[in-house]
Amino acid sequence: MVRPAGSGWTDGAETKQRARHGDTGTHSRPVSRTLRPERLAPYVLVAPAVLIIVALRLWPLLLGVNFSFTGDGEDNGTAVGWANYLELFEDPLFRGALRNVGLLVLLLPVAVAIPGLLATFIYLRVPGHRVFRSVYFFPAVLSPVIVGAIFNLMLAFDGPLNTVLGTIGIGPIDWLGDPDVAMFTVVGVQIWATFGMALVVFLAGFATLDSALLDAARMDGASLPQIIWHVIIPSLSRTIQFVFVTTMIGMLTSMFGLLYVMTSGGPEGSTYLPEYYIWIQQGQMNRPALASAASTVLFLIMLVVGLLQISVLRRAGRED
Template identity: 80%
Template sequence: MPTGNAPPSVRPMTTGRTDGARVVRPGGAGARRGRAGPRAERFAPYLLLAPAALVIVVLRLYPLLLGVNFSFTGDGERNGVAVGLDNYLELLRDPLFRTALSNVGLLVLLLPVAVAIPGLLATFIYLRVPGHRLYRSVYFFPGVLSPVIVGAIFNLLLAFDGPFNALLGAVGIDAVDWLGDPGVAMFVVVGVHVWATFGMALVVFLAGFATLDAGLLDAARVDGASLLQVIRHVIVPGLARTIQFVAVTTMIGMLTSMFGLLYVMTSGGPEGSTYLPEYYIWIQQGQMNRPALASAASTVLFLVMLGVGLLQIKLLRRAGRED
């Protein structure tokens, strides 16, 4: 017992758990690990994207920059010598390259048709027209054929004495020189390209239909909307992003994937009317041995593709907002 006036000894109270478990106090190692966790989570996406970004930089961006730099050098006797904008000025003076650029404008004008065809076919398949399962396979089949094979087949079909002209003659129409008329040949090649490649766009549209709200279609049918009204007011707004994707990828395919058809069907003729920048680049590099000029044409093609793609996205977004 305490004696006198001495105060009793008081033991300090302990906070925390009393069962022997370790108590984590503010400022301790556990708290530091807790703060490091969110920081690691913030950097995790960049770490996962790093391999893909490295591949893009090494295999895409770096060669592109090398090509742009090479386009400012000369060919032949001036090989490796800086020539400034001489190659680009020569492109502007070359009638074949000007024809190639004008054909790019033609492709832009024909793009809505190239997008509408697989879009309408996907709509009919989605609405389950009779035989829709068969149509899905048939429409995709040309996509697995090589452009060389497709070109060879249509060379036979479109020959002046071929089956197409024979059908025209049977109904009293004069034969058409499909691949020899400068005013017709480019449309024919583009049509064959669309026929051979719209199967992939069809698959993309069908994937887009899987995200479409079926209740909106049912409501439109109940309200008595026609097929055209359903397409315009329900399907097109609902597939706005899908249409943007198909439009951009189709345009890129037209600018970069028609070489095989051009080489087999027309070889750039007649009179250079079916030249595209891609084919012009191959001529300058592979036959004329002018890699610097070909690099300049490649740079112009890249800028054209970039500008057309951005313009398409802007116009499609504006159309989507208006709808």
């Protein structure tokens, strides 16, 4: 016997069958009530971190921005508008610090390429790769003060590096006393001291790399530079973005120890960075409002540079 679809008999039979199994057809409300806590769970878990960020990061940032529009000394607490910012950009030391930020941006690809290439060699299991992994990370555990003291001895005018250069006919170089060389020297030391962390990040990125792509490239006769350019870089685009941004932030906010120990901002203010300028204004000149203005400018620089880096790298990844 053929039962017509949608007939009352069919609906009644299905209702009786559901009743026998304890299904009354009204189970949607209890299910939605049980799902509601599950939907709230992610927000509850994230809430403590958000509160900590707001309380310890965003709120102090807003207070600092507000404080940057007040005066120092006799005008302490008095609104002065944009006076602190105008004074900043009239100060040759701060303008020099901004030029050095531009230098850091230009040298950033080198700071990222070094750990990237070393991580590639370790991933490809060059002889001794396990030892190299430990050796490369070792500088990252040293204090910047210790690193600066070590390189002060090595890079002294009569130090061992100039002695070695003298044996091959290269005259002594004033690594830390020449205004045209000192900033490059400090940045080089910073790269050496911190590339271990970027190396670890790259190695973590290599863990997600499909080894079949490397095998296919080798079978096609690709050289190592071709494998790096056409396989590794596109596959690790997100890792490279992360390393670019974190390395730039580290250069702008973590070089104070090296600058203080190696050059103290000299010679002739050639190694000033905004971070060091902020410390001078706050700690030595007792000008907290001007230091707050410099901190706000530094934050905006990091924000703009980070967003530009991400957009450029994303565009390059889409083109690949």
